[in-house]
Amino acid sequence: MKITVVGAGAVGATCADNIARRELAEEVILLDIKEGFAEGKAIDMMQTATLLGFDTKIKGVTNDYSATAGSAVAVITSGLPRKPGMTREELIGINAGIVKGVAENILKHSPDAIIVVISNPMDTMTYLALKSLGLPKNRIIGMGGILDSSRFKYYLSQALNCNPNDLQGFVIGGHGDTTMIPLTRFATYQSLPVNNLLDHATLEKVAADTMVGGATLTGLLGTSAWYAPGAAGAALVEAIVRDEKKLFTCCVALDGEYGQKDICLGVPVIIGKNGWEKIIDFKLNDDEQAKFNKSADAVRNMNNVLTE
Numbered sequence: 001m002k003i004t005v006v007g008a009g010a011v012g013a014t015c016a017d018n019i020a021r022r023e024l025a026e027e028v029i030l031l032d033i034k035e036g037f038a039e040g041k042a043i044d045m046m047q048t049a050t051l052l053g054f055d056t057k058i059k060g061v062t063n064d065y066s067a068t069a070g071s072a073v074a075v076i077t078s079g080l081p082r083k084p085g086m087t088r089e090e091l092i093g094i095n096a097g098i099v100k101g102v103a104e105n106i107l108k109h110s111p112d113a114i115i116v117v118i119s120n121p122m123d124t125m126t127y128l129a130l131k132s133l134g135l136p137k138n139r140i141i142g143m144g145g146i147l148d149s150s151r152f153k154y155y156l157s158q159a160l161n162c163n164p165n166d167l168q169g170f171v172i173g174g175h176g177d178t179t180m181i182p183l184t185r186f187a188t189y190q191s192l193p194v195n196n197l198l199d200h201a202t203l204e205k206v207a208a209d210t211m212v213g214g215a216t217l218t219g220l221l222g223t224s225a226w227y228a229p230g231a232a233g234a235a236l237v238e239a240i241v242r243d244e245k246k247l248f249t250c251c252v253a254l255d256g257e258y259g260q261k262d263i264c265l266g267v268p269v270i271i272g273k274n275g276w277e278k279i280i281d282f283k284l285n286d287d288e289q290a291k292f293n294k295s296a297d298a299v300r301n302m303n304n305v306l307t308e
């Protein structure tokens with residue numbers, strides 16, 4: 001099996017590294033537009049193979065899509081971060097061009113590939129892929145909620161002073177500081193509802209910290225994070241290629257679920273070899289549904305920039 005990761009920057013390279021270490025495919029193709037960059041990252045990673053004991057081959061290429069032929073999954077991380085003086089709308093326009101062009105090139109050589117979108121603004125980029133590529137909707141998956149849910153469990157584990165692996169928790173809605181919704185009501189620690197274990201103010205702080213989790217790291221690092229985003233991308237790829245039927249929050253096309261249509265937003269879905277296979281459409285309470293609708297409105301406004 002072959003997996004392609006487009007964009008050999010911080011997130012793409014970390015994702016490729018995790019895929020290789022876990023031997024999710026025989027070959028990983030890392031593709032970037034910057035001359036020699038993906039080649040360099042791939043050689044550096046391959047030089048860890050004998051140290052870490054993995055068998056996956058990582059090959060770096062500069063814009064050569066023929067090397068990606070026959071990929072089962074393609075992960076798109078290519079895109080520009082926002083620069084001083086740039087509007088968000090300008091960024092959408094630039095990244096939309098990059099994501100659309102990349103996805104079209106991938107599909108020319110791998111018509112059956114499942115497309116994983118990571119580039120930001122991810123909800124809008126996923127919607128663009130859905131609208132422009134003409135693929136069955138199950139083959140287009142935006143990665144954001146897996147990362148946000150992992151951050152939610154991290155902050156919960158800090159508040160409870162417990163092992164994060166003993167926690168369950170989901171973040172739904174958009175992948176943005178103000179659009180994501182950490183579902184505190186459904187979070188559990190070893191099956192015990194966390195809202196019985198933490199007071200209201202602590203739980204509110206966990207939710208607030210989760211929502212600005214990415215911004216907090218950007219403040220500390222001077223650039224956006226890559227370890228958890230790359231690992232989250234690889235976890236999604238793993239669920240697909242190993243047909244795990246795992247429940248993850250992913251950005252997918254909604255057709256009435258959670259009261260929304262003609263939009264891609266983060267909801268719990270089952271992930272397997274066909275991409276996202278089923279939406280778990282559980283009943284939100286009035287407050288959660290109002291937040292979800294507000295999140296949808298904000299993402300829809302971003303999506304509208306694409307057609308203006």
Ligand code: NAI
Nearest residue numbers: 007009010011032033034078079118119120122143144229
């Ligand atoms: P980066 O700047 O380190 O890497 C981006 C790479 O894309 C660069 O190496 C660049 O040369 C390449 N690139 C640009 N245009 C290309 C094209 N047309 N074809 C192939 N490669 C191209 O950025 P980083 O930190 O890796 O982030 C990548 C994207 O992921 C950003 O849009 C970022 O906002 C997003 N992101 C999304 C997350 C999520 O949860 N969905 C989490 C973290 C980042």
